Amino acid sequence: MAEGASHAEQLLECARRNNTDLFAEIGAQLLDNEEAFGQLINSTKEIVSGNGPLHIATLFGNWDVLDLMLDVPGVEIDPQNRENQTPLHVAVKYSAEEPELGYFIVDNLLDAGSDPRVLDSNGLRPVSYVVNNAKLLELLNNAEYAGAEAAGVSAAVGNDDEDDGEDEGSASDSE
Structure with missing residues (x-):
């Protein structure tokens, strides 16, 4: 890496080349401010694509550095690029070329x-990009269902708290 490269440029390079040593170096330099590393990851983008480090690491199947990024406090798991795609969209597309590693990355991003x-x-969800991979399709469909269920449970719990338990039988009224 050129001596004058910014942390953002170095971070993009880490993502492209799966360079965990450089990633650790950047982290060590930002050690005095734990939030700064997460903010750096969240704010770093390629100019043309709008891809961030998570997108780039996923695009190339660079799991080692991606895993390290996911462990940094404050990292946004679903940043969107210029096409509004998240790293999960990119991972599903990657799985068309590398089904096993792609599945592994998708599973870990969901986790x-x-x-x-x-x-x-x-207007497409990540599942829309699955190509000939029934196992991946099932994983994403289950995750979507679990997410919808969790959102429904959260909404129900929120409603119960607001109502203070009044009119508990009224759920059948809203068909």
């Missing part, structure tokens, strides 16, 4: 909290 219901600028 980290990635939302499979995010729409890109074409």
Whole structure:
């Protein structure tokens, strides 16, 4: 890396080349401010594509550095690029070329909290990009269902708190 490269340029390079040593170096330089590293990851973008480090690492299947990024406090798991695609969209596309590693990355992104219901600028969710991979399709469909269920449970719990338990039988009224 050129001596004058900014942390953002170095971070993009880490993502492109799966360079965990450089990633650790950047982290060590920002050690005095724990939030700064997460903010750097969140704010760093390629100019043309709008891809951030998570997108780039996923695009190239660079799991080692992606895993390290996901462990940084404050990292946004679902940043969107210029096409409004999240790293999960990119991972699903990657799985068409590398089914096993792609599945592994998708599974780990979901475990980290990635939302499979995010729409890109074409109005498509990550599941829409699955190509000939029934196992991946099932994983994403289950994650979407679990997310919808969790959102429904949260809404129901929120409503119960607001009502203070009044009119508990009224759920059948809203068909």
